[in-house]
Amino acid sequence: MIQCTGIEKSYTDKKVLSGISFDIPDGQIFGLLGPSGAGKTTLIKILTGQLEFEEGSAMILQKNVRRLSGEDKKKIGIMMDQFGVYERLSCYDNLKVFADIYGTPKEKIMETLKLVGLEDSAKKPASALSKGMRVRLQLARVFMVSPEIIFLDEPTTGLDPMTMKQIHKIILDKKKHGCTIFLTTHNMEEAAKLCDTVALLNEGVIVDSGAPDEICRRFNHQKRIVLHLNTGEDMELPHSKESAEKISKLLEEERVETIHSSEPTLETVFLELTGRKLEEE
Amino acid sequence: MNNILIMIRKQMKDTFKNKAVLIQLILLPVVSFILERVIRPEGVPELMYTKMFAAMYMAMAPLTAMSAIIAEEKEKNTLRVLMMSNVKPGQYLTGIGAYVWIISMIGSVLFAVSFPAADMPFFFLVMGVGFLISIVIGAVIGITAKNQMSAGSVGAMAMIILSFIPMFAMFNEGIGAVARFLYTQQTRFLLDAMSFAEIKWDGAVILAANAILAVVMFFVAFRKKGLE
Numbered sequence: 001m002i003q004c005t006g007i008e009k010s011y012t013d014k015k016v017l018s019g020i021s022f023d024i025p026d027g028q029i030f031g032l033l034g035p036s037g038a039g040k041t042t043l044i045k046i047l048t049g050q051l052e053f054e055e056g057s058a059m060i061l062q063k064n065v066r067r068l069s070g071e072d073k074k075k076i077g078i079m080m081d082q083f084g085v086y087e088r089l090s091c092y093d094n095l096k097v098f099a100d101i102y103g104t105p106k107e108k109i110m111e112t113l114k115l116v117g118l119e120d121s122a123k124k125p126a127s128a129l130s131k132g133m134r135v136r137l138q139l140a141r142v143f144m145v146s147p148e149i150i151f152l153d154e155p156t157t158g159l160d161p162m163t164m165k166q167i168h169k170i171i172l173d174k175k176k177h178g179c180t181i182f183l184t185t186h187n188m189e190e191a192a193k194l195c196d197t198v199a200l201l202n203e204g205v206i207v208d209s210g211a212p213d214e215i216c217r218r219f220n221h222q223k224r225i226v227l228h229l230n231t232g233e234d235m236e237l238p239h240s241k242e243s244a245e246k247i248s249k250l251l252e253e254e255r256v257e258t259i260h261s262s263e264p265t266l267e268t269v270f271l272e273l274t275g276r277k278l279e280e281e
Numbered sequence: 282m283n284n285i286l287i288m289i290r291k292q293m294k295d296t297f298k299n300k301a302v303l304i305q306l307i308l309l310p311v312v313s314f315i316l317e318r319v320i321r322p323e324g325v326p327e328l329m330y331t332k333m334f335a336a337m338y339m340a341m342a343p344l345t346a347m348s349a350i351i352a353e354e355k356e357k358n359t360l361r362v363l364m365m366s367n368v369k370p371g372q373y374l375t376g377i378g379a380y381v382w383i384i385s386m387i388g389s390v391l392f393a394v395s396f397p398a399a400d401m402p403f404f405f406l407v408m409g410v411g412f413l414i415s416i417v418i419g420a421v422i423g424i425t426a427k428n429q430m431s432a433g434s435v436g437a438m439a440m441i442i443l444s445f446i447p448m449f450a451m452f453n454e455g456i457g458a459v460a461r462f463l464y465t466q467q468t469r470f471l472l473d474a475m476s477f478a479e480i481k482w483d484g485a486v487i488l489a490a491n492a493i494l495a496v497v498m499f500f501v502a503f504r505k506k507g508l509e
Contacts, residue, residue, distance in 0.1 A: 078365055086295065088298040089295060
């Protein structure tokens with residue numbers, strides 16, 4: 001449903017996206033992971049027809065993104081971090097503007113507010129909402145149509161764990177209803193929890209992609225056994241015969257306080273591939 | 282529902298919750314209404330305050346309202362959301378322009394109550410035309426401004442030129458010679474005459490030239506910056 005082939009994009013002399021290619025099948029959640037400035041938002045803008053690009057092709061709903069019609073746009077929901085809300089209007093009136101534009105029945109406004117847990121704040125002006133509630137209002141605006149594809153640009157950045165969990169629930173619920181979701185994040189836990197497929201983006205280039213588990217398995221050489229010794233010292237050992245013997249010896253000497261296995265994560269994979277942390281700001 | 286009507290309705294709802302804009306819209310009409318009835322020094326022509334403030338209002342209210350609305354929507358990125366929701370730039374600008382024209386006309390009713398009923402059609406016609414030119418200039422400022430603050434400063438400058446120069450022209454001939462090329466001065470002349478018969482060809486040409494210049498500036502600004 002979303003296809004990208006060899007996308008290239010530059011701002012003046014600086015290349016911000018290079019050779020971006022992927023396919024996202026219907027009904028999947030695709031996560032684009034990368035640190036700030038990696039090109040995630042630029043790619044969303046390209047895929048939603050907001051931004052021109054120099055080379056390659058991008059297709060959504062089997063159509064070139066450069067030729068999306070008004071009807072096509074009704075099938076695409078976009079929530080971007082920079083998108084604002086009408087501060088002085090109530091939550092209800094904010095959604096009503098878009099319900100009118102899309103020709104959505106009025107009853108759906110309250111239904112949608114309920115879906116995102118804002119039914120009790122329907123009459124509150126948007127300026128009185130907390131950051132989490134504001135994100136939910138933006139999500140509600142996306143759902144004023146019944147989108148087939150949803151683009152979410154860092155939907156949970158800066159939110160508390162409780163609100164984050166609520167947003168994740170809404171996203172998974174939409175997936176259950178058949179939506180294809182394109183999500184950008186620099187939170188690897190979020191990506192591992194929600195996404196069927198992820199692509200790791202660094203400085204405009206996809207450095208790896210696949211299912212989160214599959215990517216981590218490819219980097220199994222990162223697996224470590226971590227020992228915390230009663231001297232307060234931590235010891236990391238690779239999976240090997242020598243390590244087993246060393247651990248056995250330490251156990252016999254009663255020097256081990258805790259022992260656990262450290263698996264590769266998307267964060268450590270990204271670090272190995274790029275030398276950068278995902279959440280560096 | 283037509284997107285133009287949706288924009289008008291959205292803006293109407295917003296205005297009633299936006300005290301700053303509300304005050305701006307009713308302040309001058311209310312002040313002139315009061316002054317006209319309370320202060321009447323010897324030798325001051327009848328309805329002088331109303332005509333003077335109406336001409337100032339013509340440049341102030343629609344120009345600042347239009348530029349402020351566009352700049353705010355750009356800065357807060359609600360304009361981008363509208364564009365992504367299939368509202369065309371033309372629909373948006375027409376809707377917001379129509380809204381500003383309507384509320385400005387409502388504001389001018391407060392001036393009109395001071396005039397004899399027979400003068401009202403002429404008064405509304407002159408104000409309506411002047412509002413249109415100010416709205417186009419306001420749109421140019423809103424489109425070109427980077428943010429609300431720069432729209433505010435450029436808008437204030439344009440407002441001072443368009444509304445205060447004609448006022449100072451009453452006391453200084455030199456300023457008067459320059460002011461006659463402004464549509465606000467020409468509309469003030471028309472309000473003083475208050476008669477279709479008094480419309481002079483050179484005044485009409487200046488008004489038309491002002492309108493054409495505003496429209497040309499609008500298209501240049503829109504072509505260059507769009508609604509980004």
